[in-house]
Amino acid sequence: MVRLTDLRKEYKGFKLDITMEIPEGRVTGLIGRNGAGKTTTLKAILGLIRPASGEIEVLGKKPMEFSAEDKKQIGVALSSSCFSKVFTISDIIQILKGFYDDFNEDDFRKKCKDQELPFDKQIKDFSTGMVAKLRVLIAMSHSAKLLILDEPTAGLDVIARNDVLDLIRAYLEEDPNRSVIISSHISTDLEGLCDDIYMINDGRIILHEDTDALLGKYGIVKVSKEEYETLDKKYIVGTRKDNFSVTCLTSEKQFYAENYPKIVVENAHIDDIIVLILGGDK
Amino acid sequence: MKGLLIKDFKILLNQKRFLLMFICLAVILSFSMDSTFVVSYISMIGLIMMLSTIAYDYNDDGFSFLMTLPIKPGDYAVAKYVFSIMGVTLFWLISLVIQFAVLAIQKESYVLSDTVLLDVSMLALFLVILSVLLPIDIRFSPEKVRVVMFIIFGIIMAGVLAGKAVMGILSDKFGMVFFSRPNPFETVSPAVLIIGLFAIAIIFLSISMMYSIRVMQKREF
Structure with a gap:
């Protein structure tokens, strides 16, 4: 159309x-x-x-x-x-x-x-x-x-x-x-x-x-700075670092949920996706 | 086109209080002024009212929305000319009614053919003025229109004054004589004069409308 x-x-x-x-x-x-x-x-x-x-x-x-x-x-x-x-x-x-x-x-x-x-x-x-x-x-x-x-x-x-x-x-x-x-x-x-x-x-x-x-695949991965260093970043599309932790946006939340059972993987809303893609650390 | 004409008519109706006020003022003044005053005054008010509808379209970026409606950009210009010509003519007709009513009340003697000839000439003149002002209003935003008008009238005034000065010098120093020909109103037959004036108005309006259509077609909204 x-x-x-x-x-x-x-x-x-x-x-x-x-x-x-x-x-x-x-x-x-x-x-x-x-x-x-x-x-x-x-x-x-x-x-x-x-x-x-x-x-x-x-x-x-x-x-x-x-x-x-x-x-x-x-x-x-x-x-x-x-x-x-x-x-x-x-x-x-x-x-x-x-x-x-x-x-x-x-x-x-x-x-x-x-x-x-x-x-x-x-x-x-x-x-x-x-x-x-x-x-x-x-x-x-x-x-x-x-x-x-x-x-x-x-x-x-x-x-x-x-x-x-x-x-x-x-x-x-x-x-x-x-x-x-x-x-x-x-x-x-x-x-x-x-x-x-x-x-x-x-x-x-x-x-x-x-x-x-977008809502099914994308997710928020919250890790410490140490965990972030060892994290496989191939599906990480945005990150935001603060003093103690790193918030990551992943385009394959299932991958991190299955391979990193100890870290927190949350559903992402479009706001999170925007913030982490547009406003995250470069 | 029909929608645009209704829109402009609604804008005009929105100003009905001002219109009535100006017409009342014209009626009052016409008792103490020359009988042609009311014709020129009300026709001028009509002209200004027609042109003001463009400012309403400009406000709040209204052009962008208007161009999403089922019209082509050139249609906007055509509708504006149709509406303005109709409007100026309507105001002129109203002014004629008032003029002859006042003449009748005052029981003044007048030559009907001379009065009508002058009135009709005035309509043609206002259509020529419309043909000059409409493209300026369509081309420029209302803020810029004021500046452009100021410059144009400044140039005209300067031209008239300069021409007068030059003619004065030429007349004084070299004895040249200007405006020695007889007044065309006296030598040309009224019918020829009216046809000539309206032919000029039509030519001016046609050129003006073609320019306005091009302006609208080239514009981005």
């Missing part, structure tokens, strides 16, 4: 160099620190920026050549951009009807009501959570095949985050062929939602795994 091949884009002090593929019916997460290149990647997929080189194919076409009809198959929620904040939801309904033939007004109204979003209040008076929900609902309002969600849960409290994630899950349940690309720097959001995860750092993909494999 989406294929990026050697996509390159350069800004002052930043280089993006990405290859990735998102098949139909998958939920793919892009995770990385702020400024890692997640939004730039999504903008390239949407044809909002021109790549310096490389190939982009979305729904079988180059994004810069998208027609209006092609764009109707994509629903987008950008992190820092939406309709003008002077509009109310009632205004937005009228505007969306003008853009999309298959805008489902009843469904959109129902979902807005379910999320307790006021229809006649200007968006500028909405809370952060309300704006985030509205952005996602707008993206879902016209039965798009592909949803592109840039940091849909950024800045939200845990309840609002769950509400947004539930909206995405419900959308996927309606049609299993729908695909979602979701970027976030909040890993727990992606753990329970994504089929696979790309980790981006400094404009490059540094890890791509199925979420199940």
Whole structure:
């Protein structure tokens, strides 16, 4: 459904160099620190920026050549951009009807009501959570095949985050062929939602795994400094040393559990993986 | 395109209090001013209102989101021209209603053909001004637009003053005579004049719109 091949884009002090593929019916997460290149990647997929080189194919076409009809198959929620904040939801309904033939007004109204979003209040008076929900609902309002969600849960409290994630899950349940690309720097959001995860750092993909494999294979090995010296490091992909111990990230936790029965091997969450790969000792 | 026009119309409605205030002010002033004042004043307000919709699109990086909607970048420029031409014309029509209502209330005598000719010429002039200002507003961010406008009006003012000074010197020292030809409003038939003015406006708008479409097509969001 989406294929990026050697996509390159350069800004002052930043280089993006990405290859990735998102098949139909998958939920793919892009995770990385702020400024890692997640939004730039999504903008390239949407044809909002021109790549310096490389190939982009979305729904079988180059994004810069998208027609209006092609764009109707994509629903987008950008992190820092939406309709003008002077509009109310009632205004937005009228505007969306003008853009999309298959805008489902009843469904959109129902979902807005379910999320307790006021229809006649200007968006500028909405809370952060309300704006985030509205952005996602707008993206879902016209039965798009592909949803592109840039940091849909950024800045939200845990309840609002769950509400947004539930909206995405419900959308996927309606049609299993729908695909979602979701970027976030909040890993727990992606753990329970994504089929696979790309980790981006400094404009490059540094890890791509199925979420199940990532959570099943990766583990945290905690050892003393002495134990670390004798440890077989062939499956250690990140380490962090403190005064007395070393915390290691392994891509084969089973190997260490079986061969080093005395050391502690714990399950790794995506946060641990990010911290140890991106923030660990070099 | 339809969605963009609805969006701009909603932005305009959002400013309805300002609009009503300006129109009321125009009505009050028109009793003490020349009858053409209300036409130029309200048309100018309309022009400013149309251009202000672009600033709303710029705010909060709104262009990025707009370009994810089912339109091509060039469609944005076309919709903005369609909306602005319609808007300026609508404001001009409102101003005509007020102008003739005030003339009727004041029971002033006027030559209908002269008044209409002047009003229609003013519409053509505002469309030409629109054709100059729209690409600037589309090309530059609202912050830069102010600077660009300041520079453009500065250059025009400087040009006018310099031209006047040069003509004064040439006239004084060499006895050259300027503007000796008769006023075109008096020599050319009104129909030809109106057609000519609108032809100029259409040419200006066409060139301007082509430039704006190119600006949007080249832009990254």
